[in-house]
Structures are given as structure tokens and as C-alpha cells.
Amino acid sequence: MIGILGGGISGLALAVELGARCEVLEKSNRCAGLCETVAEDGFLFDATGPHILFSKDKETLAYIVEVLGENVHQKKRQNRIWFKDRYVKYPFENGLHVLDKQDLYECLLGYLKNPHEGPPQNLAEWAYCIFGEGIADKYLLPYNHKIWKWDPKLTSLDWAARIPRPPMEDVLKSAIGIETEGYLHQLHFYYPKRGGIEALVKAFADRCQERVQLGFEVAEVAKEGQLWRVTSKAGDVRRYATLVSTLPSHELAKIWPDRPQDLDAALGRLRYNGLANVLLGWRGSRDDTTAIYVPDPDVIFHRVSFPGSFSEHCVPPGHAALVAEVTAAPDSELWARSDDAIREDVLAGVEKLGLLRREDLVYQKVIRYPYGYPISDLDYATNVAEMREIVAGTGLHLLGRFAEFDYINADVCIARARALGQRLGGQGAP
Ligand SMILES: Cc1cc2nc3c(=O)[nH]c(=O)nc-3n(C[C@H](O)[C@H](O)[C@H](O)COP(=O)(O)OP(=O)(O)OC[C@H]3O[C@@H](n4cnc5c(N)ncnc54)[C@H](O)[C@@H]3O)c2cc1C
Numbered sequence: 001m002i003g004i005l006g007g008g009i010s011g012l013a014l015a016v017e018l019g020a021r022c023e024v025l026e027k028s029n030r031c032a033g034l035c036e037t038v039a040e041d042g043f044l045f046d047a048t049g050p051h052i053l054f055s056k057d058k059e060t061l062a063y064i065v066e067v068l069g070e071n072v073h074q075k076k077r078q079n080r081i082w083f084k085d086r087y088v089k090y091p092f093e094n095g096l097h098v099l100d101k102q103d104l105y106e107c108l109l110g111y112l113k114n115p116h117e118g119p120p121q122n123l124a125e126w127a128y129c130i131f132g133e134g135i136a137d138k139y140l141l142p143y144n145h146k147i148w149k150w151d152p153k154l155t156s157l158d159w160a161a162r163i164p165r166p167p168m169e170d171v172l173k174s175a176i177g178i179e180t181e182g183y184l185h186q187l188h189f190y191y192p193k194r195g196g197i198e199a200l201v202k203a204f205a206d207r208c209q210e211r212v213q214l215g216f217e218v219a220e221v222a223k224e225g226q227l228w229r230v231t232s233k234a235g236d237v238r239r240y241a242t243l244v245s246t247l248p249s250h251e252l253a254k255i256w257p258d259r260p261q262d263l264d265a266a267l268g269r270l271r272y273n274g275l276a277n278v279l280l281g282w283r284g285s286r287d288d289t290t291a292i293y294v295p296d297p298d299v300i301f302h303r304v305s306f307p308g309s310f311s312e313h314c315v316p317p318g319h320a321a322l323v324a325e326v327t328a329a330p331d332s333e334l335w336a337r338s339d340d341a342i343r344e345d346v347l348a349g350v351e352k353l354g355l356l357r358r359e360d361l362v363y364q365k366v367i368r369y370p371y372g373y374p375i376s377d378l379d380y381a382t383n384v385a386e387m388r389e390i391v392a393g394t395g396l397h398l399l400g401r402f403a404e405f406d407y408i409n410a411d412v413c414i415a416r417a418r419a420l421g422q423r424l425g426g427q428g429a430p
Contacts, residue, residue, distance in 0.1 A: 002424060003230055003240035005218050008033025010246040010400030010413040012204035015211055017421025023238065024208070025230065027217035031205045033246075034401065035410060037196025038279060038367065042316035043307065044196040045279040047367045049325045050291050050305035051197035052077070052189035055411035064414065065190055067203045073193050075310060077186060081293045082353055083139065089174075090182075090293060092139040093131065093166045097177040103138060108175050110134035122378060123155035130165055143295040147302045149273055149329055150375050158376040159407070194313045200410065218247070221256045223394070242424060243395075248371045248402035249387065260394060266387040269379065270405050273327040274335060275372035278346040281363030282356045286312075286320040292353065299352060300345040301326050319362065322355065327372060339366035371402045397424075 002018055004011045007026030010033075015024050024031075038047045052075075055061040065072055079090035084103070089095030096107055110132025120126035123144060127136035141152050148155060170180040181187055192199035205212060220231040221243070228243035245252050250267050253259055278301075286308030293303050301324040307314035308321055315321045324346045328335035334342075343366050350356055374380075384405050391398055398404050399420055400413050408416075418426075 001240050002242040002244065003228060003238060004244045004246065005221075005230070005252075006033065006246035006400070006403075007031035007201075007205070007212055007214070008246055008400060008413075009035055009201050009204065009410050010403070010417050011244075012201060012208060012212070013414040013417035014244060014246075014399060014421050015208040016204055017418050017426040018424060019426060020211070021425075022211060023240075024212040025216040025218055025232070025238070026212060026214050029214050031201050031212065031214070032198045033201065034369065034371075035197045035201045037198035038365070039196070040365070041281065041363050043279075043281045043319070043321050043363055044311075044314040045307055045321060045323050045365075046197045046305075046310075047277060047279060047323065048275055048369050048372065049277065049303065049323060050310070051191075051410070052186060052290075052310075053191060053197075053200070053410065054186040054189045055409075055415075056185060057411060057415055060411050060415045060418075061190070063418075064200070064411065067207070068190070068192055068200060069203070071192050071194055071199055071203070072190050073311070074188055075191055075290070076188055077183075077290050078288045078309065079291045079293065080289060081139065081295070082299075083295065087292070090291075091166075093135055093171050094174045094180050094182040096171070096175045103134070104175060107132070107134035107138065108171075110136070111171055120157065120160075122153050123157065123160050124152040126157055126160040127152065139295050142297060143293060143302065146295060146297060147327055148373070148375055149327055149332065149334075150271070150377065154378055156376045156378050156380050158380055162407075191310045193311055196307070196311075196314060197410075219255055221245075221252065221396075222258060228396070242397070244397040244399050244420065244424075246398075246400035246403045249391070249398060249405055250371075250402075252403070260390050263387070263390050266383065266390055269383040270387060271329070271375040271377055272371060272402070272405075273329055273373045273375060275369045276326045276328055276335065276337075276339075276342050277367050277369070278324045278326070278343050279321070279363070279365040279367060280324070280346075280350065280356070280361060281315070281319055281321040282360040283318060283362060284320045284356060284360055285318075286315055294349070294353070299349040300324075300342065301349055304350065304353075304355070320356070321363070322350070324350065330370060339368075342366055374402070374405050374407050376407065
């Protein structure tokens with residue numbers, strides 16, 4: 001029997017792959033994890049942040065669409081960047097013509113007459129090499145500093161590899177106002193028609209629900225001869241020949257008394273940010289904007305997204321909604337601030353952007369996720385490989401975003417779950 005700790009998308013996709021030979025232990029009373037959709041007062045908020053379903057892996061994407069069945073539609077990204085009191089098309093290099101002439105000149109000059117040759121050693125150098133000083137200093141680096149709460153000079157190229165390089169033609173066209181689109185791989189995306197992104201997790205759960213034990217908060221993991229013994233907070237005990245953890249590895253270590261001695265030190269070298277997000281609903285009309293990116297350091301959130309643009313069923317008629325994302329390191333002053341203080345700053349920010357009036361608000365909530373984004377610092381690749389190797393030496397399998405400590409989306413979680421399922425002798429999804 002195979003035990004799977006955690007019933008987020010990774011654990012469930014693995015359970016579907018493995019068939020009858022496994023059991024999923026999930027602490028919450030429903031499966032969601034980071035794909036949680038908060039459903040309250042007629043609003044549906046993807047509360048960690050906006051989730052779009054896309055993939056460079058066409059087979060996995062087709063599988064995701066198949067699992068969602070009838071409950072899926074395709075949408076077009078309509079993102080914008082709020083820069084110096086105006087909206088610029090996203091990504092920034094595709095909206096240059098709306099900038100002030102001086103800003104536009106500096107962006108173009110930096111791009112065309114770029115002294116930064118590389119090879120770059122970190123995110124800041126990469127941004128200068130690819131985009132030039134204008135675009136890097138005005139948008140890319142302030143935005144990245146804000147989301148990661150980490151110096152781009154100390155950020156590795158692992159993250160930069162995900163940012164597509166714009167064709168020169170697009171930058172020139174965008175500078176003179178000819179319409180172009182960037183980041184084409186996620187311009188069109190899939191999303192559940194109903195139920196928010198959690199509907200994806202639910203669709204997987206529906207395929208394996210008899211093997212999912214809800215309300216089972218794992219409180220201890222231990223090796224007992226050839227078996228793994230898993231004990232819940234309530235004292236229930238399970239034994240498995242094979243164990244897969246999708247829990248954040250930092251949390252796994254806390255409930256694994258006989259973990260390898262060097263695991264704590266390895267985990268201590270892996271940095272991450274939590275999210276202290278604010279969900280707002282108000283009387284008003286929704287538009288098609290999917291998200292707004294905010295590099296301005298004086299606004300607390302780095303991005304707001306609008307659930308109503310993902311599906312009309314995410315907001316009640318005559319209302320609009322947004323999720324404002326605030327990243328913070330677990331030991332930061334920002335994370336230590338009260339929910340009220342964070343909500344006040346978010347409200348000041350959304351008013352500054354002209355998104356809503358306070359008197360129209362009908363719903364407000366602050367929601368925290370201690371694990372949001374793994375940080376790719378300069379030693380990330382070495383450190384994460386070390387952590388995984390230490391755990392692999394015990395025979396325990398790690399799977400998923402914070403178990404493997406990898407900045408992966410749901411599509412990669414699912415693809416890795418299927419691959420692990422095959423290695424563990426799965427029969428394949430029905
Ligand atoms: C801001 C943000 C934006 C994102 N945007 C996208 C996007 O646009 N597209 C996309 O595809 N992906 C996106 N993602 C990524 C996606 O949400 C994750 O990759 C995915 O949800 C991770 O799933 P997981 O199963 O690996 O981990 P999790 O979802 O974290 O699942 C772990 C599970 O373990 C459970 N658990 C924890 N402790 C215990 C315990 N002691 N006992 C039992 N159970 C426990 C948790 O309750 C949880 O259900 C985004 C993520 C974030 C944070």
C-alpha cells in the first residue's frame with residue numbers, strides 16, 4: 001500500500017494514477033491546497049492568487065482539460081501594468097508606446113544600444129542583458145524585487161529562464177503603437193466554468209474519493225522496520241510500504257522525529273515567501289481585465305486579479321471582486337503585521353489605482369498562506385538538490401510545489417505525479 005500525505009493537486013493526481021493501491025491523507029475537510037477557492041457571499045476567490053491553466057506540455061494540458069470535462073472554457077489574458085499613474089499593456093515591453101516620451105526614449109535606447117553583454121550571473125544582470133537598462137530599471141527589476149522581497153542581484157537564473165525574450169520586432173512595434181502580444185504561451189488559457197480553480201482539484205478528487213481520508217492531520221511520520229508509520233493528530237495510525245509526501249518539506253521535518261540529522265540545516269538554506277492576500281467584493285460592474293501588475297513600491301500588493309474575468313460565475317450579478325497579493329518572508333516585519341494593517345494598506349492601494357470606492361465594498365477578507373513562493377536565490381539549485389538527496393536517502397518520495405521546493409504550476413505537479421505513479425507501478429489514469 002502507498003501512503004500519500006496531502007490532498008492538493010499533486011497528491012490527488014498521483015492517487016488517480018496509482019489506482020486502488022494507495023490512500024491520500026489530507027488534514028483539511030476538503031481537498032484544495034494552494035488551489036483553494038474561497039466561496040462566500042456569492043463570490044468565488046482563488047485566494048492564493050489567479051490561476052490560469054496552460055502548459056508547454058501539450059499532453060498534460062489535454063489531460064487537464066479532459067479531467068475537467070464539460071466544466072472548462074478558454075479565456076484570453078487581459079493583463080495590464082500600473083506604471084506612473086497609467087496602464088501599460090502586459091508584458092511591459094509590449095506596451096511601450098503609452099509611456100511618457102522620456103521613459104519611452106530611455107527604454108528604447110537601453111534596448112537598442114545595450115552595453116550589457118553577459119553572460120549574466122543573476123536576475124539583475126539577465127534583465128540588463130536582455131531588455132536594457134530602461135525596461136529593467138523601470139519595470140522588471142522593481143516588480144521582481146517586490147514579488148520576491150529579494151534582491152534581483154541575489155536571484156539565480158533559474159527564475160529568469162521562465163521569462164520569454166521578446167522578438168526585437170515586437171519591442172519596436174510596441175514603441176510606435178502597433179499592437180503586439182507577448183508571453184504567447186499563456187495568452188489563451190483554460191479555466192473552470194464553475195467552482196473556481198478548486199474545481200480542478202475536485203475533478204481529480206472525484207476520480208479517487210474513496211481513497212481520500214479527509215480531516216487526517218499527519219502529526220508524526222516514522223520508519224518502523226520496512227514500513228512507514230503515519231500517525232494523525234487524533235491518534236489514528238496507518239502503515240505503508242511506500243510513502244509520498246506532498247506537504248511542504250519544512251513542515252514534514254517538524255513531524256518526522258527520526259529524520260536525517262542534516263535535513264534541518266539543508267531546509268534552513270531554502271528561502272520562501274508566504275502570502276497575506278486580501279479578497280474584496282463590491283457593488284459595481286466587472287470588466288475583462290484578468291490582472292494588474294504593480295511595480296510601484298508604495299503600493300503594498302504586487303498584483304491584483306479579478307475573479308469575474310475568469311468566469312462570470314465567480315461574482316454575483318451587479319458585483320465585482322479582486323484578490324490583492326502581498327508576499328512576505330515568514331520572519332519579516334511585513335508578515336508580523338496585523339491583518340487589519342495589511343487590509344488598510346491594500347485598500348489604500350486599490351483606491352490609488354482607482355479600482356473601487358470603499359462605500360461600495362460588500363465583502364473583505366484577509367487570508368494567509370505561509371507557503372506561497374520558493375525563492376531562487378543564488379545557491380538555490382545546490383541547496384534544493386541537497387535537500388532532495390537527503391530525503392531520497394530515506395526512501396521517502398517528495399512530490400509537489402513545496403515538498404520538492406520548486407516553483408512549479410499545477411500542470412507540472414500533475415505531470416510529475418503521473419510520472420511518479422508510473423515509477424511506483426501505477427496502472428495509469430482510467
Ligand atoms: C500565487 C500563486 C499563483 C499560482 N498560479 C498558478 C497558475 O496560474 N497556474 C497553475 O497551474 N498553478 C499556479 N500556481 C501553483 C499551484 O497552485 C501549485 O503548484 C499547486 O497547487 C501545488 O499543489 P501541491 O499539491 O503540490 O501542494 P499543495 O496544494 O500545497 O498541497 C499540499 C496539501 O497538503 C495538505 N497538508 C499540509 N499539511 C498536512 C498535514 N500535516 N497532514 C495532512 N495534510 C497536510 C494541505 O492541506 C494541502 O492540501 C500558483 C500558486 C500560487 C501560490
